[in-house]
Amino acid sequence: MRTTNVRPTTIRKLTIFCAAAGLIATGGMGTALAKGGGGTAKPPKGIVSPWVVPTLATPAFSVPAAQLHGFDDTGLARNATVDGAACPTADPADFGGTVTINGVVITIPCNLIVQMPANTLSWADFVHGTGGSAPLGTDGLELRAVGNTVGTKHIAGLAFVSQQSANTGRGEIKGIDYANGALKIANAAGGSVTVQLNDPKIAGLHDSAGADTGRFSNGQSPDNRFSVDQDNPTIHAGTGYPMCVPRTDPSVKDDPLCPQKNRPLAPGCRNFSVAGVVLPASGELSAPAAGQKYCSQYVMPAFTGLPTTGPDPSQQAPFEVGDTVDYSGTLIHGTEDYISAHTVEANLGIYTQPGTQPSYLAIGEFGVGTADPLATAANGAAQETQDRMFLEAETTDVKTAVDIYYEDRNPDGSVRNRWISPFEMTGENGVPISGPTGGITTQNTGAQPQRARLRATKAPNGLLSQPDRTVRVGVRSLCLPTPVNVTTTINQAALDACFKNAPIRANGLQPGQYIAPVFEYIFPENVMPGDPIVPNDLWHLPFLVNGEGTGNAAALAPSPW
Known part of the structure; x- marks a missing residue:
C-alpha cells in the first residue's frame, strides 16, 4: 500500500484505495442523483466554476524568455548517467544526470521522477x-522526455519509460502455469505465448503455506522496474x-x-435482475453461451x-x-522468450452490488491541460492554451456516482x-x-455499464x-465530498481522512478508489x-515548482525554464 510520505529512493507505487462506507440501498446513489443523459459527462456550456484555483505565477526564467522552446522527444535511451553536481542535497537518491535520445543529450534535473x-x-x-x-x-529502452530547450540545453521536466509502449497483445488462455504466475496464450500456429505476471513477492503478504507471495500471483519478477x-x-x-x-492448481488445492x-x-x-438492480441504459447482462463453463x-x-x-x-x-485477455509488458529473451506483463485485462464483466463496498475501479485513458491562461507564450509567440480534461474509468458499480480529485500535496507531504x-x-x-x-x-x-466517462474540452x-x-x-459509497456550505465548500478534513483510513481487501488492495499518474499533460x-x-x-x-512536501520529491534543479 502506498504510504502518505513517499521517498523517490523507493518504488513509488500507484494506489487503489477503498473504504467500507455505510451501505446504500440497492440501486445505488446514482439512480437518484443522475440528471444528465448519454454516455459522456461534460460541463454545461458557458457555466462558471463554483471556485477558482489561481494559476501559479510566471517564475523568473534562467535565460531570456525568447530562448525558451518546448520539446517532447521519444527515442531509445543511450548513455544514461547519474550525477549529483547540480543537486541542492547530497542524497544520491535525488540525483539527476543525462541521457541521449536520438543523438540529443537531455539534462535530467535532480528530483525528477x-x-x-x-x-x-x-x-x-x-x-x-x-x-x-x-x-x-x-540502453535501448524507449524513453519520452518532455521539457524545454533553455538556452542551448535540453532540460527535461517529465520522463516516461517503457521497453516499447505499443507492445500489446490479445489472445485466449489455453493453459496456466500456477507455480510461475504465467498464462499460456494461444497463438496462430497451434502453440502458445507465455505471459507471466511481473509481480514481485511482498514481504508480509503470505500464501496459504505462510510464504511471501505476490499481490496477484505466486510472485516473480525478472526486473522490478517493470512490475x-x-x-x-x-x-x-x-x-x-x-x-x-x-498459486496452486485448483484441481488439487484451492488458493x-x-x-x-x-x-x-x-x-x-447472477445478472442485474437477479441482483435486484434497476437496469442501466445498456440493459441486462448477456446470458452465457451454450456450453460455456464459467460465467x-x-x-x-x-x-x-x-x-x-x-x-x-x-x-x-x-x-x-478460455478467458480472452489483453496484455502489455516487457519481452524477456531466454531459452523460451516470454512477456513479463505489468498489465492484463480479461474480457469479463464482473460487477459488485451497487451502493456497497468493496467495489473496484480502474482508470483507462486520460489527460489534463496545464491551464495556462495566457494567449501569448512567455517567449512572445501566440499560443493556443489547453484548459481541459478527458478521462475514462471502469467501475464495478453501475449506479453509484464516481468523482475525480487532484492529489494536492501539503508541505508536510500529506495529501x-x-x-x-x-x-x-x-x-450531472x-x-x-x-x-x-x-x-x-x-x-x-450510457452504452457501456462499466464506463464512467468525462469529456471537458x-x-x-x-x-x-x-x-x-x-x-x-x-x-461515493466510499468517500463523499460532503458539503458544509450549500454545495461549494466541502468538509475537506473528513474527505481526506476517509481516503487515508480506507480498509484493505483483496490481498492488500484498497477498493473503491484508484490513483493513477498523469501520462498526458496537454501543453499549449x-x-x-x-x-x-x-x-x-x-x-x-x-x-x-514546489516539490511534493516532506519525504517526497523536491523541486527540480536545474529547472526546465
Missing part, C-alpha cells in the same frame, strides 16, 4: 535499478475487478487468495464479512482457461484531495437530493488550474506556423 508503465521511480533508481539491480539495463502496480489492480477484468493467477468460488459456473450467473458476466453479492461458500467481493477472481467533478464540470446531479452536486454516472446512463475557468502528478477517482500549442516554438509551461505544475 520517472514514470514506468505501472511503476514510479527516481532517476537514480531507474538507472541503477531498485535495490541496485537493473537486469534489462537502460505490475501492486497497489492498483493493473491485473483486472473489463470492469476494474482485480484478477489473479492461482484462498484467489478462490475458485469467485468464478461461478454457468448457467448460474463471463455476473454481479457479486454484497460483502457481509461472514464466511461464505459463494462469491466473495473482498477477494480477487481467478483467470480461467489534500481537491474535488474537481462538481455539476459545473460534469453536468445539478439539484441533488442530498450530498454534493456532480459526479459521473455514465455507467448507468472547455472546463470552467479556474477549476483545473495547478494540475497534479496524480489523479484519484473514487465512488503554436497558433501560427513559423513562429518560435512556444515553451511547455512546466512552471504551472506545482509538483515540479
Whole structure:
C-alpha cells in the first residue's frame, strides 16, 4: 500500500484505495442523483466554476524568455548517467544526470521522477535499478522526455519509460502455469505465448503455506522496474475487478487468495435482475453461451464479512482457461522468450452490488491541460492554451456516482484531495437530493455499464488550474465530498481522512478508489506556423515548482525554464 510520505529512493507505487462506507440501498446513489443523459459527462456550456484555483505565477526564467522552446522527444535511451553536481542535497537518491535520445543529450534535473508503465521511480533508481539491480539495463529502452530547450540545453521536466509502449497483445488462455504466475496464450500456429505476471513477492503478504507471495500471483519478477502496480489492480477484468493467477492448481488445492468460488459456473450467473438492480441504459447482462463453463458476466453479492461458500467481493477472481485477455509488458529473451506483463485485462464483466463496498475501479485513458491562461507564450509567440480534461474509468458499480480529485500535496507531504467533478464540470446531479452536486454516472446512463466517462474540452475557468502528478477517482459509497456550505465548500478534513483510513481487501488492495499518474499533460500549442516554438509551461505544475512536501520529491534543479 502506498504510504502518505513517499521517498523517490523507493518504488513509488500507484494506489487503489477503498473504504467500507455505510451501505446504500440497492440501486445505488446514482439512480437518484443522475440528471444528465448519454454516455459522456461534460460541463454545461458557458457555466462558471463554483471556485477558482489561481494559476501559479510566471517564475523568473534562467535565460531570456525568447530562448525558451518546448520539446517532447521519444527515442531509445543511450548513455544514461547519474550525477549529483547540480543537486541542492547530497542524497544520491535525488540525483539527476543525462541521457541521449536520438543523438540529443537531455539534462535530467535532480528530483525528477520517472514514470514506468505501472511503476514510479527516481532517476537514480531507474538507472541503477531498485535495490541496485537493473537486469534489462537502460540502453535501448524507449524513453519520452518532455521539457524545454533553455538556452542551448535540453532540460527535461517529465520522463516516461517503457521497453516499447505499443507492445500489446490479445489472445485466449489455453493453459496456466500456477507455480510461475504465467498464462499460456494461444497463438496462430497451434502453440502458445507465455505471459507471466511481473509481480514481485511482498514481504508480509503470505500464501496459504505462510510464504511471501505476490499481490496477484505466486510472485516473480525478472526486473522490478517493470512490475505490475501492486497497489492498483493493473491485473483486472473489463470492469476494474482485480484478477489473479492461482498459486496452486485448483484441481488439487484451492488458493484462498484467489478462490475458485469467485468464478461461478454457468448457467448460474447472477445478472442485474437477479441482483435486484434497476437496469442501466445498456440493459441486462448477456446470458452465457451454450456450453460455456464459467460465467463471463455476473454481479457479486454484497460483502457481509461472514464466511461464505459463494462469491466473495473482498477477494480477487481467478483467470480461467478460455478467458480472452489483453496484455502489455516487457519481452524477456531466454531459452523460451516470454512477456513479463505489468498489465492484463480479461474480457469479463464482473460487477459488485451497487451502493456497497468493496467495489473496484480502474482508470483507462486520460489527460489534463496545464491551464495556462495566457494567449501569448512567455517567449512572445501566440499560443493556443489547453484548459481541459478527458478521462475514462471502469467501475464495478453501475449506479453509484464516481468523482475525480487532484492529489494536492501539503508541505508536510500529506495529501489534500481537491474535488474537481462538481455539476459545473460534469453536468450531472445539478439539484441533488442530498450530498454534493456532480459526479459521473455514465455507467448507468450510457452504452457501456462499466464506463464512467468525462469529456471537458472547455472546463470552467479556474477549476483545473495547478494540475497534479496524480489523479484519484473514487465512488461515493466510499468517500463523499460532503458539503458544509450549500454545495461549494466541502468538509475537506473528513474527505481526506476517509481516503487515508480506507480498509484493505483483496490481498492488500484498497477498493473503491484508484490513483493513477498523469501520462498526458496537454501543453499549449503554436497558433501560427513559423513562429518560435512556444515553451511547455512546466512552471504551472506545482509538483515540479514546489516539490511534493516532506519525504517526497523536491523541486527540480536545474529547472526546465
